[in-house]
Amino acid sequence: MSNDVLVVHGNTPLRGEIRVRGAKNLVSKAMVAALLGQTPSRLFNVPRIRDVEVVRGLLEVHGVRVSEGAEPGELVFDPTNVEAATADEINVHAGSSRIPILFCGPLLHRLGHAFIPDLGGCHIGDRPIDFHIGALREFGAIVDKQPHGMTLTAPNGLRGTKFELPYPSVGATEQVLLTAVLAEGVTELRNAAVEPEIMDLICVLQKMGAIIKVHTDRVIEIEGVSRLDGYAHRPIPDRIEAASWASAALATGGDVLVRGARQADMMTFLNVFRSVGGKFEVTDPHGPDELGGIRFWHPGEELRATVLETDVHPGFGTDWQQPMVVALTQARGLSIVHETVYERRLGYTKALNQMGATIQVYRECLGGTPCRFGRRNFNHSAVIAGPSKLHATDLVIPDLRAGFSHLIAALAAEGTSHVYGVSLINRGYEDFEAKLAALGAHAERP
Numbered sequence: 001m002s003n004d005v006l007v008v009h010g011n012t013p014l015r016g017e018i019r020v021r022g023a024k025n026l027v028s029k030a031m032v033a034a035l036l037g038q039t040p041s042r043l044f045n046v047p048r049i050r051d052v053e054v055v056r057g058l059l060e061v062h063g064v065r066v067s068e069g070a071e072p073g074e075l076v077f078d079p080t081n082v083e084a085a086t087a088d089e090i091n092v093h094a095g096s097s098r099i100p101i102l103f104c105g106p107l108l109h110r111l112g113h114a115f116i117p118d119l120g121g122c123h124i125g126d127r128p129i130d131f132h133i134g135a136l137r138e139f140g141a142i143v144d145k146q147p148h149g150m151t152l153t154a155p156n157g158l159r160g161t162k163f164e165l166p167y168p169s170v171g172a173t174e175q176v177l178l179t180a181v182l183a184e185g186v187t188e189l190r191n192a193a194v195e196p197e198i199m200d201l202i203c204v205l206q207k208m209g210a211i212i213k214v215h216t217d218r219v220i221e222i223e224g225v226s227r228l229d230g231y232a233h234r235p236i237p238d239r240i241e242a243a244s245w246a247s248a249a250l251a252t253g254g255d256v257l258v259r260g261a262r263q264a265d266m267m268t269f270l271n272v273f274r275s276v277g278g279k280f281e282v283t284d285p286h287g288p289d290e291l292g293g294i295r296f297w298h299p300g301e302e303l304r305a306t307v308l309e310t311d312v313h314p315g316f317g318t319d320w321q322q323p324m325v326v327a328l329t330q331a332r333g334l335s336i337v338h339e340t341v342y343e344r345r346l347g348y349t350k351a352l353n354q355m356g357a358t359i360q361v362y363r364e365c366l367g368g369t370p371c372r373f374g375r376r377n378f379n380h381s382a383v384i385a386g387p388s389k390l391h392a393t394d395l396v397i398p399d400l401r402a403g404f405s406h407l408i409a410a411l412a413a414e415g416t417s418h419v420y421g422v423s424l425i426n427r428g429y430e431d432f433e434a435k436l437a438a439l440g441a442h443a444e445r446p
Helices: 024-036 050-059 085-096 101-113 132-140 170-180 196-207 237-252 267-275 318-328 351-352 400-412 421-426 432-440
Strands: 007-011 015-017 039-045 065-068 073-079 114-119 143-144 149-153 162-164 184-189 212-213 221-222 257-260 281-283 293-297 307-309 331-338 358-362 381-388 395-396 416-420 442-444
Touching: 007 400, 015 432, 024 039, 024 050, 024 073, 024 101, 024 170, 024 196, 024 237, 050 065, 050 085, 050 101, 050 421, 085 101, 085 114, 085 307, 101 114, 101 132, 101 149, 101 170, 132 143, 132 162, 132 170, 162 318, 170 184, 170 196, 170 221, 196 212, 237 257, 237 267, 237 293, 257 267, 267 281, 267 318, 318 331, 318 351, 318 381, 318 400, 351 358, 351 400, 395 400, 400 416, 400 421, 400 432, 432 442
Parallel strands: 015 257, 162 184, 307 331, 395 416
Antiparallel strands: 007 416, 007 442, 039 073, 065 073, 114 149, 143 149, 184 221, 212 221, 257 293, 281 293, 331 381, 358 381
């Protein structure tokens, strides 16, 4: 689109204060969980992002009444009259999101059937829905594949099962949780994801009446119950957005206070941030009405190269990798990044090289973390030589996290860049243009 472009005048340090709200990767799942309740649910501190709009639309076409609450950022979900939706109604909302797959379990419980369209989302690698489908079949669902999606039914209801994920997939873990809580009997999930957003979803479900035990070694046990009620929940803050702004402060030589950022969810990121030479200061809230945060800044000294491997939590998150790599282009020496979560996540480095960075990508595993991609011909490791002086160019955003990384690079570069496809950033970053302005960035629509 001709108007989907941001003109960024770079080489200006970001300085100031912004706020992050509820985590994108929890809020959308908590919205789906409202389908399971017999009474209304209330979710607070909801960010104004595209993914929230998508899930709201999907809930509404399934008969859930969604309304604004009393305080800013509060949404109320009334699931009293859940109903089936047509494929056309679902497709109006579902094209830009992978969330619809998580509607399967709740809709099977409420209606006995569900339709899931072909899935969208960011094209950063294989996000196999066979994990999801395999889990749903274990619960007793029958899956009928059709040209434009899948119809699922559960003629004998859903029953608890024992299931082990081949990889601790966040989405598949969410699928099992949202399905198992009302399934008959006990479900044991092994090799589950344990990200902070997963733990927060478990908190939501427990508030609704679920019985969920989190054991050691990635084992989660869910005892099915016959009824769930609504919840009232304030989600954890968005640790990915917080880290993105932290990396922007580092790459531009700036100083940014991220209100709402929480240390406990970001410890692995904070260790890396400090190891490359960044400084941070944690401010804990001292009262119920006070919002804590983390201040991130570049100390003015040369940044240091590092070796980095992404991994599932509690490792270094894959969504932290791309913004941090932009900062690493400004570090002295050779930094090594081994991406072990998504096999195509390094495609954005081509644009950084066009801006003057020196990044080489490799098929080999440049690290010791177990990896699924080393012998499958994917460029999933990178060596970044720095420091590099970045210069402005025209950029086309390929996906959400790479998009924010391109934006950081444009802010750090000398000259004026045109960043195309910025609406993708709205999927996960609330009011990012207003936040840029608050931090003194020089960026505007043409």
